[in-house]
Amino acid sequence: MLEFFRSSAVRVALAFVLVTTAATTAIFGLVYFQIGEANEARNRLILETEAAKSVNRSVDELKTAFEVRLTNDLRRIDYAALFDANHKFMFGNVDALPEIPVDGKSHFVAAAHVPGSVNRLEPAIFVVRERPDGTVMLLGRSLLETLAYGRIVQRALVAGLAPMLLLALGIGAYFARRSSRRLTTIHDAIARIMKGDTDLRLPIGSGRDPIDKISRDVNLMLDEIGRLLVQLKGVGDNIAHDLRSPLAVVHAQLERGLESSSDEQLRVVVKQALAHIDKATLTVAALLRLADVEYGPKSRNFQQIDLSAICADLFEFYEPLAESKSIKMTLESQSPVQILGDGDLMREAVSNLIGNAIKFTPENGAVSISVIREDGQPVVRVRDSGIGVEPGERDKIFQRFYRTSSGHRVPGSGLGLSIAAAIANVHELDLRFTDNNPGAVFEMVGRRR
Amino acid sequence: MTNDPEKHVQTILLVEDEEEMATEILAELETRGYLVRHASIAEAADAARVGAAAVMIMDRIVFGEDSLITLEALRKEGVKVPVLVISALSSVDEKVKGLKAGGDDYLTKPFAMVELAARVEAMLRRLEDVRTTKLRVGDLEMDLIEKTVHRGDARIDLLPREFRLLEYFLRHPGRVITRAMLLQEVWQYHFSLETNVVDVHISNLRKKIDTKGLPSLIVNIRGAGFMLNAHA
Numbered sequence: 001m002l003e004f005f006r007s008s009a010v011r012v013a014l015a016f017v018l019v020t021t022a023a024t025t026a027i028f029g030l031v032y033f034q035i036g037e038a039n040e041a042r043n044r045l046i047l048e049t050e051a052a053k054s055v056n057r058s059v060d061e062l063k064t065a066f067e068v069r070l071t072n073d074l075r076r077i078d079y080a081a082l083f084d085a086n087h088k089f090m091f092g093n094v095d096a097l098p099e100i101p102v103d104g105k106s107h108f109v110a111a112a113h114v115p116g117s118v119n120r121l122e123p124a125i126f127v128v129r130e131r132p133d134g135t136v137m138l139l140g141r142s143l144l145e146t147l148a149y150g151r152i153v154q155r156a157l158v159a160g161l162a163p164m165l166l167l168a169l170g171i172g173a174y175f176a177r178r179s180s181r182r183l184t185t186i187h188d189a190i191a192r193i194m195k196g197d198t199d200l201r202l203p204i205g206s207g208r209d210p211i212d213k214i215s216r217d218v219n220l221m222l223d224e225i226g227r228l229l230v231q232l233k234g235v236g237d238n239i240a241h242d243l244r245s246p247l248a249v250v251h252a253q254l255e256r257g258l259e260s261s262s263d264e265q266l267r268v269v270v271k272q273a274l275a276h277i278d279k280a281t282l283t284v285a286a287l288l289r290l291a292d293v294e295y296g297p298k299s300r301n302f303q304q305i306d307l308s309a310i311c312a313d314l315f316e317f318y319e320p321l322a323e324s325k326s327i328k329m330t331l332e333s334q335s336p337v338q339i340l341g342d343g344d345l346m347r348e349a350v351s352n353l354i355g356n357a358i359k360f361t362p363e364n365g366a367v368s369i370s371v372i373r374e375d376g377q378p379v380v381r382v383r384d385s386g387i388g389v390e391p392g393e394r395d396k397i398f399q400r401f402y403r404t405s406s407g408h409r410v411p412g413s414g415l416g417l418s419i420a421a422a423i424a425n426v427h428e429l430d431l432r433f434t435d436n437n438p439g440a441v442f443e444m445v446g447r448r449r
Numbered sequence: 450m451t452n453d454p455e456k457h458v459q460t461i462l463l464v465e466d467e468e469e470m471a472t473e474i475l476a477e478l479e480t481r482g483y484l485v486r487h488a489s490i491a492e493a494a495d496a497a498r499v500g501a502a503a504v505m506i507m508d509r510i511v512f513g514e515d516s517l518i519t520l521e522a523l524r525k526e527g528v529k530v531p532v533l534v535i536s537a538l539s540s541v542d543e544k545v546k547g548l549k550a551g552g553d554d555y556l557t558k559p560f561a562m563v564e565l566a567a568r569v570e571a572m573l574r575r576l577e578d579v580r581t582t583k584l585r586v587g588d589l590e591m592d593l594i595e596k597t598v599h600r601g602d603a604r605i606d607l608l609p610r611e612f613r614l615l616e617y618f619l620r621h622p623g624r625v626i627t628r629a630m631l632l633q634e635v636w637q638y639h640f641s642l643e644t645n646v647v648d649v650h651i652s653n654l655r656k657k658i659d660t661k662g663l664p665s666l667i668v669n670i671r672g673a674g675f676m677l678n679a680h681a
Contacts, residue, residue, distance in 0.1 A: 274672070281559050285641065316610060317636060320649045348640040355644045416643055 013172015017165055024161055032153040036146055040125070043141045044106035046076055047127040051104055051139050055131050062137070063091055070115075079115060079124065079140025087136060094138055097128060102136060104129040112140065123147070182211055198226055231294070239287055246280040286415040293345065293422040305343045307380055308333040308371045311350060315369060318354050326364050333371035337378045339446070341427045349423035349431075352416040353382040353442050361386035361439070377446030378429070385439040394433055420444075459503035459573060461485045462493045465535070466511045470558075474506065477562040478569065490519050497523055497530045504572050506565075509536030509547065517550040524551035531572040535565070544639070563673035567625040574621050584619035586679055589658060589666060591619055600658060610635075611654050618667060623679035625670050651675055 054062060059082065066080040070093060081092025089095055093115035100107040104127060111121040126140040182205070189202050201222060202215040250273045257269030315331040322329040357367045365385040372379050389397055398421050417431070420442075424431040429444040461483050465471040471487050478485045488496065490511050496502050507516050520532060534552035536543065547555040554568050584591040588601045596612060598605045607615065617635050618626065628647045632638045651667060659665045667675050 278561070281561075282641070284559070285557070289640070317638075318646060320653050321644060321646045324649050324652075344639050347638060351638070351640065351642065355642065355646070359644060 013169060013176060016172060017168040020168055021161060021165060024164065025157065028153060028157040032150055035153075036150060039146055039149070040143070043143075044125055047106050047125060047139050047141055048104065050077065051127040051129045051137060054137060054139075055129065059090075059133070059135065066092055076141070077139055078142040079112070079126065079138065081138045083136040083138065085134035085136070090135065092138065094140065097136065097138060098126055100126055100128055102128045102130050109140075112142075114142075179211065186211070186215060193222065198222075198229065228295075239284060242283045242287075243280050246276045250276045283415070286419065290415055290419050290422055293419060293426060302340045302342060304338050305341045305346060307337040307339060307346070307350075307378055308335065310343065310347050311369055311371045311380060314347065314350050314354055317351075318358060322358050322367060325358065325361070327358060327361055328366045329358075330366075330368045331370075332368065337371050337373055339378050339427065345423045345426065349420040349444070350380060350382075352420040353380075353444075356416055356442070357382050357384035357386065357440070360384065365439075374445070377448065379443055379445050380429075381441060381443040383436055383439065383441045385436065388435060388438050388440045389433060397433060398431070417442075459483060460496075460501060461569065462496055462502040462505040462530075463487045464490050464493045464506065464511055464516060465508045467508070470508075473562060474565065477566055481566055481570075483569075490514070490516055494519050494523055497528050498526065500530075502530050504569055505530050505532045506569065507532055507534050507552075509534055509538055509543070517547060517552075520552065521550045533565075533568055533572060535560070561673070563625060563670075564627050564629065567627045567630060567674065570624045571621055571626070571630065574624055584616065586619055586622045586666070586677060589619070591616060598658070600660070605657055607654075607657060610650070611657065614650060614654055615658065618675075618677040622677045625673050625676050627674035630674070 054065065057065065062082060066082075069077045070080055079092075079094050081094040082090045083097055084090055087097050094113075098107075098109050098112065100109065106125045106127050109124050109126055112124040112126070114120040114122050123143040124140050125143065126138060128136060128138050130136050182203070186202050189200055193200050201219045204215050204219070205212050253269050253273045253276070257266045257273070260266050260269065311331060311333055315329065319329060354367070354369060361367055361384045367382065367384045370379075370381045370383075372381075398417055421431040424444045427444075428447045430447055431442065431444050434441045434443070461478055463471060463474055463478075463485055465474065465487070475485050475487060486493075486496070486502075490507075493502070493505060493507070497505055507520065509516060517534070520534075523530075531553045532551065534547040534550075534555045535558060536547065536555065537558045544555045544557075553572060556565060556568055582592065582594050584593065590599045591597075591612075592599075593616070598607055598612070598615065613635050614631070617631065629641065631647055632640075632642065655665050655667055658667075664678070666678055668678055670676050
């Protein structure tokens with residue numbers, strides 16, 4: 001319960017109740033005041049007009065009129081009387097003139113004797129006016145009705161306010177409980193996630209309120225952390241997987257070496273073991289390199305680099321290798337293709353693509369490299385006439401360690417394309433594969449924003 | 450490989466806190482005829498200050514401390530000893546940091562011992578580098594101004610990339626040169642390759658500079674790389 005009152009929603013609800021009460025009271029007061037005022041002004045006007053109208057009537061006419069008024073028109077005139085020039089009572093329902101000026105204007109009298117009663121008093125407005133014949137006429141109106149009206153307004157205020165206060169408190173309490181319950185579920189969810197239930201996400205309501213918005217953001221953050229965890233685990237798994245088999249082989253080889261009878265045999269075994277260890281070392285280096293490209297600092301020292309120059313340089317570097325396999329290698333690049341990037345990384349990516357193309361293209365084949373801008377986007381395209389990629393394997397070639405079934409006998413770590421894809425990604429380029437019938441086309445294309 | 454008389458008087462300082470790694474490096478370099486001193490970073494710095502070291506091999510992190518701080522301090526004092534930084538930190542950024550701090554070369558663990566030895570030997574050679582316009586090994590002569598190469602009287606036409614490759618060999622005769630070193634020094638490529646491009650370049654160069662019937666000037670060193678036969 002203490003928790004309940006500590007909840008900010010409850011405090012907001014209480015403040016809301018207070019403000020509502022004040023506002024409602026103010027409105028009621030204003031209405032009461034305005035209506036009372038208007039009512040009184042109207043009464044005064046009626047009295048003054050009646051008094052003015054009656055000035056020219058004869059005394060007899062007046063007497064009849066008074067009687068009619070006082071019996072039939074109770075709502076407008078409550079007091080009517082005529083006095084002579086000496087202010088002596090002549091007729092009507094008021095015995096004595098109140099002490100107000102004889103000026104035909106309305107005046108407030110706090111305590112007037114109620115006509116027909118012995119000593120009941122009430123507030124009233126009176127007009128006293130001198131007629132041409134010297135007599136003095138009095139007209140008056142009780143304010144009792146106005147007061148009664150005020151009491152009605154007060155009662156209405158109390159009657160209306162009480163349920164409204166309850167309602168406001170109820171709504172406040174409802175929202176407070178709702179939000180505290182939601183915060184509790186969020187708290188519980190976070191506690192469970194922290195305990196290792198990393199697939200759990202924060203509950204999200206239907207609304208677009210701040211709690212939902214923050215929950216959604218936190219969930220996105222958890223997704224990203226989860227993705228990184230999976231990748232990290234993937235790197236670990238990959239290293240473990242790719243080290244386990246060479247280690248097992250080396251272990252077996254060395255055991256065999258121990259049992260061998262001649263030094264020569266031992267030497268052969270040791271050499272084989274070393275070769276396996278070297279391969280494992282290369283793989284570890286490639287995996288670390290991949291992790292470095294993928295998870296390295298986002299704010300790399302990027303500069304303007306020319307893809308054409310990089311490709312020309314690598315073309316020259318790989319030319320002798322292509323020649324040694326009688327592969328016809330061509331380079332198409334007319335003008336500089338500038339992008340913001342890291343020259344060393346880009347050289348590594350393109351080197352992987354060209355190296356792959358030559359590696360998987362049989363003798364007398366062709367490899368063509370083109371650097372162009374297509375629709376304003378930079379494109380580096382490496383096309384070969386090699387063994388290509390089987391349709392069923394096309395979505396797998398960018399996976400780590402994936403070696404195509406046909407390319408299995410060609411040496412390599414199986415990480416070249418992964419590294420190239422990661423480097424392309426860092427440069428906001430997409431590395432894509434298309435079929436060249438026969439052969440493969442790998443292209444890095446600028447990502448449209 | 451160990452018949453170079455001057456090598457024996459050169460002391461190599463080794464700063465490495467991993468005992469097993471230090472033992473292996475000591476063994477490798479001592480087999481090659483070098484005097485190696487395994488020292489703490491403070492001892493090594495003092496030795497370097499008085500010029501008692503030809504090359505310093507420095508692990509990047511020694512007992513949890515970044516040794517680049519000491520290296521930077523040494524460089525500020527004007528100590529010029531060539532330094533090879535070895536490290537398990539493999540990212541490009543770390544390499545750049547190592548070189549900026551004053552390292553002359555950076556080798557990431559794990560590495561082959563031949564690679565380490567080759568790097569150290571290249572550094573020792575760098576010391577002996579003299580400004581010259583002509584490089585010569587046996588009857589092979591390179592004119593750096595004219596950009597020409599002669600074997601005996603015969604002129605050999607080389608492509609620019611072949612010229613650069615041969616120049617590197619001529620500057621390091623009799624030293625083991627690894628593929629990684631060639632990639633880094635001749636082509637300025639800072640990544641490893643899965644193809645044998647470098648071997649093809651070497652074989653093309655051999656075809657141009659070698660004399661038929663005689664052993665090649667550039668020999669293969671199994672499991673390590675290549676070497677220009679200094680006594681051809």
